Amino acid sequence: MIRLCLLKSIKYTTLTVALSVVFLFWVGLTTSHEIAITDKNVQETIKVYPDMINVDGDRFRTVAKSPTIARKVIYYARFESLSQKRAIINSSKPLLLSINGERRMISPATNMNQFDMRDYYQHQKIYETFSIGTITTIHPVNKLSLIDIIHMVRFQFDRYCDGLPKTLRIYSMGLISGNRENDFFTEMTGAQQLGLLHIFSISGMHVYYFLTILDQVLTLLGIGDRYKAIVKLCCLGGYFIFSGGSPGLLRAVVMAGIVIVSQLLGFKMSQLSALSLTLIVNLFLLPEAIFMMSVQLSYGLAFGLIASSKMTYLRQTVLLNLLSLPILLFHLYEWHVLSLAVNLMVLPLFGRTIFPLVIFGLLFGLVSSKLVIPVEWVLMAFNRSLNMVGRLPGMIVFGKPQLVVVLLMLGLTLIIMIHSKKRVRGYKIILAGLYLVTFIWIHFPIHGEVSMFDVGQGDSFLIRTPFNQSVTIIDTGGKVTFNQQQWQRGTENYQANRISINYLKSIGISRIDNICISHQDADHCGDLPAFIKELKIKRIIIPLGMDQNPGFVKRLSGKDPATVVMPVNDEFRVGGLPLIIFHPYQPGKGENHDSEVLGGRFGGLNWLFTGDLDRQGEMDTLQRHPSLRTDVIKVGHHGSRTSSDPAFISQIQPKIALISAGRHNRYHHPNEETLTTLKREHIRVLNTQKSGMVRYVYRNNNGFFESMLGHNEGKNE
Known part of the structure; x- marks a missing residue:
């Protein structure tokens, strides 16, 4: 719009408005409207x-x-x-x-x-x-159709790669067919932490290599330019299907196709015009794809390469990293300080050495398995180097900046990229200040929160005081697995990585002061290893006696030596823990009746977290703490009839009940008897099955509840 205003051209304005109307009509016609029908x-x-x-x-x-x-x-x-x-x-x-x-x-x-x-x-x-x-x-x-055959070729290629050494297999499938198997991310930790995964996503570089090899083969066969262009166009479509047809790849394929067509028709098209036309085509084919990180990076880096084509390699790489940084922070929330230096070294090495080496490894494998061993050694050394660098200190959990801030960061970076060095000093200072202010705003919030994560059939809570003075997790959630045969077992993954840990990183938290584990069950502590791996933990607080449980101790195997494991009962007072321990009072194995019961006051409300404590344990707790009262209770055992004794609920007098239970769970939690007990006492129920994640956001003694699948539940005055 700014460009149109500056041009003051009726022709271009009319053309743009007409195209926009057609575009909006097309999107409305082709985009499915969500209908909640099962x-x-x-x-x-x-x-x-x-x-x-x-x-x-x-x-x-x-x-x-x-x-x-x-x-x-x-x-x-x-x-x-x-x-x-x-x-x-x-x-x-x-x-x-x-x-x-x-x-x-x-x-x-x-x-x-x-x-x-x-x-x-x-x-x-x-x-x-x-x-x-x-x-x-x-x-x-x-x-079989032609598309069927292409899919069969891709399947056979992946099967061939399965017989290659591990690192060569991962690189070959990731770079050629676009297939990432279950062990891809476990082996590529360094590439993830250093922000290098984009070079393993099939993109413009891969299309360029593909077309270069194809052009050389066609030239050797003596085929003319016109027929070469036609063959390239056909092969581009086939390669798009073969490589998985991702939205991020669509930009590279369409742009290459546009350039080939322009050459075939005999007119010269600039790179910027080709990119612009590609974006228009992309918006008509997949308009919503522009919201995907891979597509944003694809267009952003392609434009950055065009805008910085006359710069030195050092300046170009720095600016391209700055251009991608706001997009990465918006989607991934963290950045490694060594990523820029690694990009400077790895990008030319990757294009000139690693990618060709993968091609040679694939060809050598057709001749002899022994020939691929040197290739595997080189790739293994390269990958181990990345993983080693990725483990070095320097990972900054920045948090998720607001969209308007991301747009400002991108705009300022583009101004710095386009204008001469002498004119951009002020913009550099503003950009640096914007990053600093955003970082401080995310890491030192003026409000606190008590949040119940939706982890399915399990428990996980966050208690964060204002300015992040104290961060406490109560239980981690986790999956309960039953006896399975070997062929039924899948890869081990922790849902906390995409739920609670992901949320913590999005709000700038990389260190936890306290993790309180209520008891040994997997749905309460099964994802503890993920927290240990991803975050720094000061203390892990467990019920007295659970440190002697071999099954639980196994979950602590990867913890930092500086992390203190504290077995406690109701007589302990832990410095820095914003909670009081009400149960257990005797050592146990960490079973339901040994559950840790915790209480605290946040935002003007008293809170009580009861784990999976059974009815007998509830009454024992009241006997030892007869004055116990609360405003908000985490209902015991996901709403099972084995907890929430009517006498217990009546005496502690809660106003709000939180229930964390999985949708369509096999145990039919929460039980109707428990819901009747709560209803009889006029207690408002917030259930993850209906509300999703529930947050109580507070400042001083005032706050409000909000749920992910609903609206604010009212203010507590």
Whole structure:
């Protein structure tokens, strides 16, 4: 709009307005409107591509086109047997699966700043999930299309990579076919921490290499420029499908195609014009994709390369890192101080050495497995170096800046990039000041909070006092696993990484003063290893006697030696803990009746956290602390009938009850008897099943409740 105002051209303004009207009409026509309808007992037959099946233990997930609603849907299922699993994952041909199950809208994120799967897929025009109940028939597709063949080639390529040494396999699949297996992120920790994952995402660099190799082959075959251009265009479309067809790759493929077409038609197009036209095409094809981090980085860095093309390599790299930094902070919340230096060294090395080495390793593997060993050594040394540097001190948990601040950061960086060195000194000072003020604002908030995370069937709470003077976690959540055969076991992952830990980083927290574990059950402390790995912890406070429990002690195996483990009972007073310990009073193994009961006053309200304490334990606690009263209670054992004794609830007189329980859980928590008890006492219930994450945000003695899936629940005066 600023550009149009400065041009003062009626022609360009009219053209832009007309194109904008067409664009808005097109988006309104092609974007699906969310309809909260659940279709049960749906029967259909879907085509599943072998390279698109993601397997984890006895579960699998795939994206396929639904013949019922004529658009892509995410399909989830459990393998019914090992033989069925083998039949599906070992087929090199596309399969026709006759299925029945339940189709529903993709669930939204239920915690603040949690990765929102619904948004992620809606940006790609995918709106529904299908939970497969049974697979009735499995048949291979006999009549193959060109797209089917491309998917089969990708599957065979990935199978070939499975036989390569580990590091070469990860690099080959990540850089060529775009497939990241379950061990990708565990092996690439250094690349993640140093902000280098973008070079492992198939993008413009990979398309450039692909077209360069193709051009040289076609030249050797003596094919003319016109026919070379046509072949390149066809191969670009095939490569887009082969490499996974990600929205981030669409920019590189479309831009390369536009340049090839312009050369074919005999007119010269500047890089900036090609990028601008690519953005217009992208907005018509996938308008919401511009909200995705990969797409933002793709366009931002492509524009940055064009704008800084005449600069020295050092200045260009610094400015490109500055350009990507606000985007990374908005989505990932942290940045390593060594990332700039590593980028300066790694980017040229990667393009000139690592990527070609991966290509040679793939070719050598076709000849002899021994020839790939030197390639594996080099790649392993490179990857270990990145991981070693990534472990060095320097990771800054910045937090999530507001969108308007991100736009200001990007705007100032672009001004610095475009204008001459002499004219940008003031802008550099403003930009540095903006980063500093934002950092201080995030890390020293004037308000405090008590938050109940939605961790499904489990417990996890955050208590944070104003200015982050004290940060306490009560329980970590975690998954309860039952006896499984070997083939049913999936990769170990901690949901805390994407829920509670992710939230902590988004508000600038990298250090926890206290982690209080109520008892040994996995749904209360199963994700403790993730906290130990990701954050600095001063104290871990557990019920007396639980330090003798081998199962729990195993969860502490990776803790920092400086982290103190404190077994406590109700006679302990822990300095720096903003809570009083009311239970246990005897040593135990850490079972439900040994649960740690904690109470404190925040924002003018008294709070009580009871873990999974049973009814007998509740009455024992009242006997030892007869004057115990509270305004807010965390209902014991997720609302089970084994807790919340009516006499206990009546005597402590809570006004608000918090229940943390999983949706559609097998235990049917919360129990109707417990809800009746709470209703009889006129206690307002906030349940993660309906509200998602619940926060009480306070300042001094005033505060208000807010929930992720609802509105503010009223103010406490």
